[in-house]
Amino acid sequence: MAGEKSKSSGEIGESIAAGLLHRIGWKKSLKNVPIKCNTPTHRNEKGNQRTSHGEDQIFLYNNPFHDARTDVVHVSVKNKIGSYPASESALKREFKEHLAELHEVIECARYSEEVSQATKAFKARKKVSHSGLLIWVHNDAEDIERDIKPILSKIRLEQESDVPIYLIDSGRAGFVMKVMDDIERRQNDWAFFFPVIGTVTTVDEARTGAFLPLEIIASDVLPIVMYEGEKTEMIIYANQAFSTDAYTKLIAYGLRFCTGLVATIRIGMPDYNPATDKAAADLARLAFSDRNETIEPFSFNRSILALLNEA
Known part of the structure; x- marks a missing residue:
């Protein structure tokens, strides 16, 4: 037995x-x-x-x-x-x-x-x-x-x-599964994003790919690039509870990652609640008022509150 x-x-x-x-x-x-x-x-x-x-x-x-x-x-x-x-x-x-x-x-x-x-x-x-x-x-x-x-x-x-x-x-x-479910719900072409970290120096190294390297598997931040027609946006999934400080740091990560190449950055956190957290998110955005990118928070744990982001 x-x-x-x-x-x-x-x-x-x-x-x-x-x-x-x-x-x-x-x-x-x-x-x-x-x-x-x-x-x-x-x-x-x-x-x-x-x-x-x-x-x-x-x-x-x-x-x-x-x-x-x-x-x-x-x-x-x-x-x-x-x-x-x-x-x-x-x-x-x-x-x-x-x-x-x-x-x-x-x-x-x-x-x-x-x-x-x-x-x-x-x-x-x-x-x-x-x-x-x-x-x-x-x-x-x-x-x-x-x-x-x-x-x-x-x-x-x-x-x-x-x-x-x-x-x-x-x-x-569980975090990875929720991220992948959210990506698939969007029904757009996409790729994992590889930030410029480590010892890479060549400009020929691809910054996107179809697999997750170990370094990102071990991270609580998972960035992807999504394509919709001619529009490209970055989505950053974070395995962190929402707070003004955490969200501010994620905005900084996103702006550094994208280096001005995308016009929209979306930041997903598991417990972001647009009904109660929007004011805090708007306050965090003020720290980057010199940047023109559209930055939007959302929760990748879907509930009826997700409809507030779609209204």
């Missing part, structure tokens, strides 16, 4: 992860790549040296934030039937276990012939950088969007690996 439950949990996690990754443009990934273990200190459950590692997925892309760099992302999917561990100590312990497992996979995958063949077929750039993405979700409908990152941020990690690991928990997955 335990094996059947584990299999069911894994299959549910795989289905959730597949749907989520597909929606953020990670469609052409390699699945079930066999990774031979080449590190003597890696042990299985019985304490014996491993002969291989499981590999959920590998996704390759040319990083828009760093010149001449291709990212090889090793994806590990974990799913909890029910909820995350109730106690902080249990949650931290299980997270560390998932983290250590993914680090071991990447440690061996960096020297894998199969992965090397994949980077050659992809025509990788001069620098190949490995990283990990841990998708750890749960199935408790009463708290389905629980954000565990504040608890995990208190962990003292003792990992010796220099490979970065990014996390999508149920809270982050």
Whole structure:
């Protein structure tokens, strides 16, 4: 029974992860790549040296934030039937276990012939950088969007690996899903926007694309560019509660991102209420009175209040 439950949990996690990754443009990934273990200190459950590692997925892309760099992302999917561990100590312990497992996979995958063949077929750039993405979700409908990152941020990690690991928990997955739902409701052509950050220096690097890089997946601000006929506008989705200060900072981000190339910037926040927050939003806009762009706040959690923005 335990094996059947584990299999069911894994299959549910795989289905959730597949749907989520597909929606953020990670469609052409390699699945079930066999990774031979080449590190003597890696042990299985019985304490014996491993002969291989499981590999959920590998996704390759040319990083828009760093010149001449291709990212090889090793994806590990974990799913909890029910909820995350109730106690902080249990949650931290299980997270560390998932983290250590993914680090071991990447440690061996960096020297894998199969992965090397994949980077050659992809025509990788001069620098190949490995990283990990841990998708750890749960199935408790009463708290389905629980954000565990504040608890995990208190962990003292003792990992010796220099490979970065990014996390999508149920809270982050819920944010991404709501953003994608809002984008699709608009029924216009669109693309993810890549701000000029990192070490990119070439003007030839594309600033828009059909996938989300890890750096944006890990951010609470998700910018996109939307096209309607000959009009182009920027939409900034923020996983932040509305306040005058937060909204003011998002306006500044948007104006810096768009560098005068769009005439309209829309800023989506989950709890913006046009019935009670409009005055505060108008006050924040006054700080940028020298800019002519149209700037409009909205909520990407739709309710009947959304009709106030359409009136």
